[in-house]
Amino acid sequence: MEHAEKDLPKAPRNVNCRFDEKLPSSYSRTQHNPHSLLYYGGSSSIWNKKKNYYWFSFICAYLFVWATMFRKSKTKPNGKKPPTEEKKLYLETEYTKVRVTDIDLKELVVLPREIDLNEWLASNTTTFFNLINLQYSTISEFCTGETCQAMSACNTQYYWNDERGKKTKCTAPQYVDFVMSLVQKLVTDDDIFPTKYGKEFPNSFESLVKKICRYLFHVLAHIYWAHFKETVALDLQGHLNTLYAHFIVFIREFNLVDPKETSIMDDLSEVLCSSSADAQNHVKER
Ligand SMILES: [Zn+2]
Numbered sequence: 001m002e003h004a005e006k007d008l009p010k011a012p013r014n015v016n017c018r019f020d021e022k023l024p025s026s027y028s029r030t031q032h033n034p035h036s037l038l039y040y041g042g043s044s045s046i047w048n049k050k051k052n053y054y055w056f057s058f059i060c061a062y063l064f065v066w067a068t069m070f071r072k073s074k075t076k077p078n079g080k081k082p083p084t085e086e087k088k089l090y091l092e093t094e095y096t097k098v099r100v101t102d103i104d105l106k107e108l109v110v111l112p113r114e115i116d117l118n119e120w121l122a123s124n125t126t127t128f129f130n131l132i133n134l135q136y137s138t139i140s141e142f143c144t145g146e147t148c149q150a151m152s153a154c155n156t157q158y159y160w161n162d163e164r165g166k167k168t169k170c171t172a173p174q175y176v177d178f179v180m181s182l183v184q185k186l187v188t189d190d191d192i193f194p195t196k197y198g199k200e201f202p203n204s205f206e207s208l209v210k211k212i213c214r215y216l217f218h219v220l221a222h223i224y225w226a227h228f229k230e231t232v233a234l235d236l237q238g239h240l241n242t243l244y245a246h247f248i249v250f251i252r253e254f255n256l257v258d259p260k261e262t263s264i265m266d267d268l269s270e271v272l273c274s275s276s277a278d279a280q281n282h283v284k285e286r
Contacts, residue, residue, distance in 0.1 A: 088267070088268075089228050089229065089232075090224045090228045090237075090268060091267060091268060091271065095228075095232065095237050095241075096241065096268070096271045096272060098237050098238040098241060099238055099241050099242045099245070100238040100239055100241075100242045101242055105245055105246050105249040105273070106249055106253075108246065108249075109124070109246070109249050109250040109253045110253065118201040118205055118206075121205075121206070121209050121254065121256075122187075122193050122201070122205075122209075124250055125187065125209050125212055125213065126187045126193065128213075128216055128243075128246075128247055128250070129180075129183050129184075129187055129212065129216065131243050132216050132219055132220060132243065132247070133180055135220075135223060135236070135239065135240055135243055136176060136180075136219055136223060138231070138234055138236055139223060139227040139230045139231060139234070140173070140176075142227055142230045143172050143173050143176070143222075143226065143227060144171075144173060145171040145173060145174070147226075148171055148172030148173065148222070148226055149171055149172075150169065150170075150171065150172065151170065151171070151172045151174075151175035151176070151218065151222060152172070152222065152225065152226070153218065153221035153222045153224070153225040153226070153264060153265070154221065154225055154264040154265065155264075156221075156264050157169075158175060158218050160174075160175055160178050172222055172226065175218070176219055176222070179215040179216070179218070179219060182215070183212050183215065183216070186208060186212060187212075192204075192205065192208060209256060210256050210257065213247075213251050213256040213257050214256075214257050214258075214261060216247070217247070217251070217257055217261065217262060217265075220240075220243070220244055220247065221264065221265050223240065224240070224244070224265070224268065228240075241272055244268070244269075244272060245269075245272040245273050248262070248269050248272070248273050249273055252273075
């Protein structure tokens with residue numbers, strides 16, 4: 001709201017003041033204009049009546065502009081209330097403490113000795129794709145073109161970049177469909193995610209894994225932001241929390257997603273990805 005307050009015009013300190021003392025500075029320029037006599041000069045009663053009339057009109061106009069701007073400052077340009085003021089249900093302790101495993105996630109994501117880094121990234125990325133796809137499918141009937149007209153999470157709106165790199169606005173279910181179709185295509189492409197012994201990973205492999213993880217993060221963030229209530233109704237918050245924490249610990253371990261990208265969910269990440277000792281205390285109250 002900071003910017004909105006800045007936009008507010010400054011109210012006159014005293015509306016009953018003398019014109020020549022308290023008018024906004026821009027008006028003082030009028031004293032060199034012959035018409036300024038209406039405001040500053042003349043002592044006859046007709047001038048005084050006109051003076052009062054103009055002053056009254058000025059006050060009304062000023063208050064109208066002020067009231068309009070103040071009303072606008074309470075809303076976003078599109079007229080909707082800023083969702084920042086909404087409470088984030090998923091941050092409430094009764095939900096954040098629910099997990100489905102007490103495994104130390106950090107230990108789970110570290111590259112095991114003797115395993116090739118790319119193999120490890122490929123295997124984990126494919127698993128996260130399947131799990132996040134499954135998690136989204138549990139609430140997909142509630143994520144429609146009507147309920148989620150834009151792909152949003154924490155006041156951030158995501159646009160899809162089409163094949164020509166053109167940014168396009170789409171609904172959340174369309175966006176998720178684009179993500180899942182693209183990832184499915186990539187992870188099943190033997191030239192990108194090779195499965196045959198001796199076949200090399202392409203040079204673009206790491207950047208593609210980063211791209212996939214970025215998109216999967218958007219899906220998880222959207223589930224929390226727009227469908228947490230439904231997830232709770234299905235009693236799947238423990239699965240979602242565990243999946244999210246595992247995913248965040250994994251992408252942090254291998255620097256797969258820019259922290260600026262994930263910062264919108266830092267409040268949740270801090271709670272869910274805190275020390276494993278905490279996790280063990282919070283586990284499974286289902
Ligand atoms: Zn949705």
